[in-house]
Amino acid sequence: MQRRAFIKRMAATLGGFILLSRLPLSSADNGHENAAPPHLPWPYTRLDPEETRKLGHLGYYLFECAGGAFWSIAVQLREKIGYPWTLLPIPSREEAMEAVREGKHLHSLFQYGYGGAVGWGTLCGALNGSLAIIQMVVGEHKHWDALGKKLMRWYESTPLPSDKSNEYAVKGMMYVPKEKMKSTKWLPSNISGSTLCHVSVGKWCEISGYASGSKERSERCGRLTGDVAAMTVQLLNTYFEKGLSAALALAADVRLSPTTASCRVCHYKGKDYEAGQFTRGYLACESCHRDMRPHAHTFVSLGGGHGEAGLKGPSWARDLAIAGLGAAAAAGVAAGVLAGSGSREDRGEEEKEG
Numbered sequence: 001m002q003r004r005a006f007i008k009r010m011a012a013t014l015g016g017f018i019l020l021s022r023l024p025l026s027s028a029d030n031g032h033e034n035a036a037p038p039h040l041p042w043p044y045t046r047l048d049p050e051e052t053r054k055l056g057h058l059g060y061y062l063f064e065c066a067g068g069a070f071w072s073i074a075v076q077l078r079e080k081i082g083y084p085w086t087l088l089p090i091p092s093r094e095e096a097m098e099a100v101r102e103g104k105h106l107h108s109l110f111q112y113g114y115g116g117a118v119g120w121g122t123l124c125g126a127l128n129g130s131l132a133i134i135q136m137v138v139g140e141h142k143h144w145d146a147l148g149k150k151l152m153r154w155y156e157s158t159p160l161p162s163d164k165s166n167e168y169a170v171k172g173m174m175y176v177p178k179e180k181m182k183s184t185k186w187l188p189s190n191i192s193g194s195t196l197c198h199v200s201v202g203k204w205c206e207i208s209g210y211a212s213g214s215k216e217r218s219e220r221c222g223r224l225t226g227d228v229a230a231m232t233v234q235l236l237n238t239y240f241e242k243g244l245s246a247a248l249a250l251a252a253d254v255r256l257s258p259t260t261a262s263c264r265v266c267h268y269k270g271k272d273y274e275a276g277q278f279t280r281g282y283l284a285c286e287s288c289h290r291d292m293r294p295h296a297h298t299f300v301s302l303g304g305g306h307g308e309a310g311l312k313g314p315s316w317a318r319d320l321a322i323a324g325l326g327a328a329a330a331a332g333v334a335a336g337v338l339a340g341s342g343s344r345e346d347r348g349e350e351e352k353e354g
């Protein structure tokens with residue numbers, strides 16, 4: 001209840017913010033000049049994922065990852081729908097193209113999200129900007145939550161940058177003019193295993209051999225921004241045309257990692273402190289917690305299954321929980337899963353298993 005009230009307040013705040021910062025309105029405004037911004041959700045229309053991939057890459061050059069992802073989708077909605085998207089203080093496609101050609105700086109929304117929020121290395125900005133759009137156009141709380149969780153886990157478990165964005169860059173098919181590109185090479189891809197900018201960038205640098213301050217690393221994040229925005233549009237297109245289950249089925253093999261699912265049997269946001277409910281979150285546990293053997297003796301019993309719409313664990317983890325296996329079995333399962341977690345080969349396995 002409280003959470004819902006809070007979210008309503010947030011929506012009201014966002015609405016107020018947009019009202020205060022409105023720009024002179026374009027002709028696409030259709031006579032809404034004095035109208036207050038409508039409540040969320042704002043209207044959506046089918047967008048082309050490939051167009052979005054290229055715009056996300058262009059957006060990165062001007063507004064970095066979070067600003068670029070948000071802009072690439074919002075600007076298209078403004079072009080196609082007009083009001084209320086005309087209320088957003090974001091540059092037009094033409095202004096963006098001109099700024100890239102002439103090396104000018106422009107302001108847009110969500111630029112704060114660069115480098116995992118003001119460079120802090122937390123949530124990848126491409127996710128941050130994309131999640132914002134998902135929430136703005138999908139009214140139902142449960143639905144944007146489920147779609148957002150899909151996007152997060154897809155990011156953790158998909159090799160990025162994608163072959164498509166590499167191909168566009170190599171063949172000169174991006175909107176950023178070739179002479180302005182930071183790199184036109186085919187860049188290595190990897191599975192980050194994390195939604196954190198710090199981990200995602202660090203692991204990519206390790207496998208590619210490029211420094212975090214290199215042009216190639218920056219270009220990698222530009223292509224990745226397009227990839228995340230394109231996936232967001234794929235999810236949204238399917239959601240609005242065929243409904244939530246169809247959208248979630250788009251990435252049906254994208255589930256919690258087996259380790260995370262096994263940990264979340266006990267560790268989730270709940271009320272039973274003794275059972276392990278003094279933590280929360282879906283971050284891939286194995287990306288940080290490597291050796292959990294010391295606490296295996298404390299596994300007393302497995303609680304009930306704990307799934308949330310749109311992001312279930314592998315079914316064996318839930319079956320185990322439902323079967324209510326005892327201490328020895330629980331410790332054995334966790335120790336077995338843990339013994340192999342964290343290694344590269346394992347990530348490949350995890351992908352195949354889903």
Ligand code: HEC
Pocket residue numbers: 259262263264265266267274275276285286289292294295298299300301302330334338
């Ligand atoms: C069967 C239930 C259960 C499972 C499964 C479980 N834990 Fe725990 N965990 C607990 C309980 C209960 C505690 C608190 C008691 C303690 O600290 O010894 C705990 C404590 C911890 C702690 C606190 C520090 C420590 O080592 O004592 C960490 C970190 C932790 N768990 C991580 C994990 C991770 C990561 C996984 C999955 C790989 C996992 N746990 C799976 C029940 C569980």
Ligand code: HEC
Pocket residue numbers: 196260263264267278279280281282283284285286287288289
């Ligand atoms: C980005 C790194 C990271 C990830 C991913 C991560 N943790 Fe942690 N976790 C930490 C850190 C850091 C601490 C604090 C350790 C400390 O205080 O010694 C911690 C503490 C904990 C604790 C003990 C809380 C306490 O201080 O008593 C538990 C339990 C735990 N994590 C479970 C999990 C589970 C379950 C997952 C996966 C759903 C997970 N963690 C994912 C970094 C991470």
